[in-house]
Amino acid sequence: MRNLAEQVAAWENETTVQALTSDERQRVYIPLYQSHLPKLDEEGIIEYNQSRGTVERTELADQLDRYLTVETQTEDDEESIQQPSWESYYLGVSVLSTILLAGTVLGAPILTALPGVAIGGSIVAMFSLVTLAQAMSERARGR
Structure with a gap:
């Protein structure tokens, strides 16, 4: 869970995990721990063991990937740009x-x-x- 919170904090603050401050980590960790992860677990999107601090994706999470993934254009995608x-x-x-x-x-x-x-x-x-x-x-x- 700590790794997840740090990575999300780094994305939100547009920095690296190593450059995060303690406050930046805490602003993400607390809502994840108290609210977001329990709700995602309750909905069956993840399996969250709060006492161990582990988070596992479920098959339902895989089904949501296409809605959550940002597609970036690469040189291989030039044909799709013109289509x-x-x-x-x-x-x-x-x-x-x-x-x-x-x-x-x-x-x-x-x-x-x-x-x-x-x-x-x-x-x-x-x-x-x-x-x-x-x-x-x-x-x-x-x-």
Whole structure:
């Protein structure tokens, strides 16, 4: 527990563990000991043995990592910087679907030649493909 408190104090004070003052350590240690760690233990996120001062992560903590981890950009991530977000793909499919439906309602010659089921099926297929691609992408990235 002491190591945890020191590391958190160092992060909060933007310094190293070795450069921490006693007051900086205490400002973190006391709330961790009295409040934060018991609450996390109560919720099943960690296993906290107060008498021994030990803290262990649980499987539930692993599930929270993706919400707590800050992703930093590296040179390997340059491709992802240029790649549009999934919201852009969904917006594009929504706009295309609206155009298809509006064209059908307004009697566009190309679209009126197609049965309504084909247009509806095309819209469902587009959303399904984008959703499947997103799911596969996030699974490959470990999310």
